Structures are given as C-alpha cells and as structure tokens.
Amino acid sequence: MSEPATMTAAVPVRRSQSPAAADEAKAAELFAAHYPRLAGWIRRLVDDDETAHEIASEAFTRLLSRWHRVDGPAGYLYVIAANLVRDHWRRADRERRALRSQRDRSGGAEPATDGADAGLDLRSLVTSLPDRLRVPVLLHYYADLPIADIAQLLGRPPGTVKSDLAQARRALRQAWDGAR
C-alpha cells in the first residue's frame, strides 16, 4: 500500500489573517497536500494525464465550493472523483460504441490490439459493477484507502464495506472468467 498523503504546510495560516484569508490558506494547503496523489490515482483509472488533471481539478472545485459544509474533506475528494471517473468511463464507453458502429457501417477493420492490456480489461469490468460495489473497489484497491475510512465516507459500517468488497471480488472474478 502506498503511503497516505500527509498535510504539508505549503501555505502557513497567520494569526492576523481574516477568516476568509485563513480559509483560502487552508484550501491552498489542502490542494498542495492532496492533489498529486489524487491526480495520480485518477491517472490509473483514465487513459491520459489531461483527463486525470481535468477530473482532479473538478473534484477540488466541488470540494472548495462546499468548503464549510464538508467533514473530512480529503476523503470527500475521493468520493467525488470516483463519481467523476464513473461518468468519464460511461462517456468513453458511449464514444467507443459509436466509433465501432461507424466502423461497422463503413466496413473498416477492427484496430489491432495486443490482447495483453489486462489493466484496461479489468477496468471495464469494474465499470460494469453496480455503484454500491464499484465505489468501494475504486477507493480501496485503486486509492488505497483503508476500510475504516471508506466506511466513514460512504456512511456504511466497516463490515458492510468488507462485505461489498467481497461481493465485488466474486463478481469481477465471474465476469473475468466469463469473458475469457
């Protein structure tokens, strides 16, 4: 498991700062501390750096726009990002289907693949999981968040999260075997 992100004092909060300035400093500190790991996590789930940056920035924007009403902001970031990644996957899937359909109509050949991209295949299986199972998988196996943190974030008991992960593993295994 990779090391969890730690807060850094990128922007110190001065005693004389106004509340707004202090919030701004805290926001900048949170961004500096968590952006690289969040974007790196997202990068594992999408195809390019640009998309990873776009999703990470959007997750931070949503968090900061609700700054005063969020408990545990770091975890909230991952939940937002997991939803955004899901939306990205759905959109990419629609585009792939449209391209395939267009190629079929024009009689074009299927692009060659090496058949060895297991990571991408596994990702497509994770995409097909229901929300209830997919989000814990993304947070636990891709983001390395501990079960206790995921339970807190999702408002589910730790035992339920473990049960969800076990169910997800079974579903992934069956889907993988069925696709081979």
Next chain:
Amino acid sequence: MIEWDDRETSGAEQDDPFRSVFGSAIVPLPPRPGAYEQVARRARRRRMARSAAAVVSAAAGVAAVGLAGIEARHAVAGHPAAVARSVSPAPSMTSSAMSVESPATSATSATSAAVRLCTSSDITVTPYDQVAGPARIGFVLLATNRSASTCRIAGYPRVTIRPSTASWTALTAAQGGTTLAGDPGAHEVVLAPGSSASAEAEWSMPGSDCQSSERDGIQVDVTLPGGAALHSEWPSPKGCVPTEAAVTALKAYVATPR
C-alpha cells in the same frame, strides 16, 4: 494475464491477495502551474451562484423579479447543457424597492406566468451523485424536462423512506437543508427542453444498529410537484432505523460556470 487469487480476505487489509490484481502503487501527478488558482476561481464562482440563489429565495413575498438563469454546462460529467432558469421573488429588503415595478419585473413575471406547469409526462427523475457523510446518506436527484417545450416546476419533492422488510414506520422527509446542501426555498424553475432542476435528499443512519453488517433495504419514493416520480432501493444495515430525513427545494440545476 490476471492471476486471480481465490483466498478471501480475513479482514487484514494488508494481506488482501486481491491487491496484486490491481497493479502498482499510485504515482503522484503534480498539478500544472496555475491549477490551484483556476480551481479556487471556479469554486468561488459556484459559491457565489449558490449564495445568490439562497438570498433571492430568502426574500419570498416581495415583488417578483426573475433571477438570471445559469447555463448548465459541465464538461467533465457531461450533464444536461440546456438552460434552466430560477424565477424567484426579488432580494429586496427595503420598502422603496418593494414599491418599484420595473419593466424588467413585468416582463419576467409575464414570461413565467405564460409558461405551463411541468407534468409527469414532461419530467424524468433520476438519482445522481450519491452523497454521504458520517451516519447519513443521500443523493442528488435531477428532474429533467424531456419534452419538446418549456415548462415550469416549483417547490419540494415529496420523499418517503420506508423499510423493504423491517417494520419501522415510513418517514417523510422534512423540507429544508441537508448536511451538504442549503435549502434554496420554494421558487419557480423554468425548464427549457433538456434542462434540469435538482434537489438533494438525505436520511440519517444513527446508532449502533446501523453498524450491523447484515443487509436490509430502504425504499425511497420521490414524487415531484406535477406528479413525476422515482422509486429506488438503497442497501442499509439490518435493524438500522432512520430517525430523520430532509429534502431541499428544487432549484435550477447549476453545473460548472467554467
């Protein structure tokens, strides 16, 4: 080739054999220059948009003026891009302002009155963006105008929460703010074809019973003004009884002002 490991985890997270399936550790991706400033600017714009909506609806009962709508464009999540417009009472707090009727006021009010009410055949309700916090869970619901013409909708969704199999009494969500969302108050939202209004519903999951790993379900029924409805079922710890629930008023779906 994926090497699956059939061993189940025993709760020791570090020993989870499934981890090897998901590959290597995270490689941090540093932000690009100016990324924080861009994010902070966008977040400020959204806060201002939300605050404006709250201020306007807090002044209910004063002379009606249209609140400028915000075009909903969301490049990342790809949500409806059409325009939804909130039509609310003016944010005026002074008697002089109350007595002034500007041409803009008449035009906006007339426009609003001329727009028909949305019915169940116009609106599709979908759950979007599950939200959760300590001891509570909820979701944002989107009401999207799927018809070919503009219509208007106002007020609060009726949200009823009841158990799938247990015996506790159904709970009706109170109208008001949730943990993450302030209540914009009841006001008209004018929905162009394809545009959406949103509301947030939430219910509590308190107490030790809600720590159970045994499963039950919670049925959530949503009915909008005009009759459009959504039935959904959510997993819930067995024996967990929500004691409170809340739902915000519908407001124009505001996606990212980028």
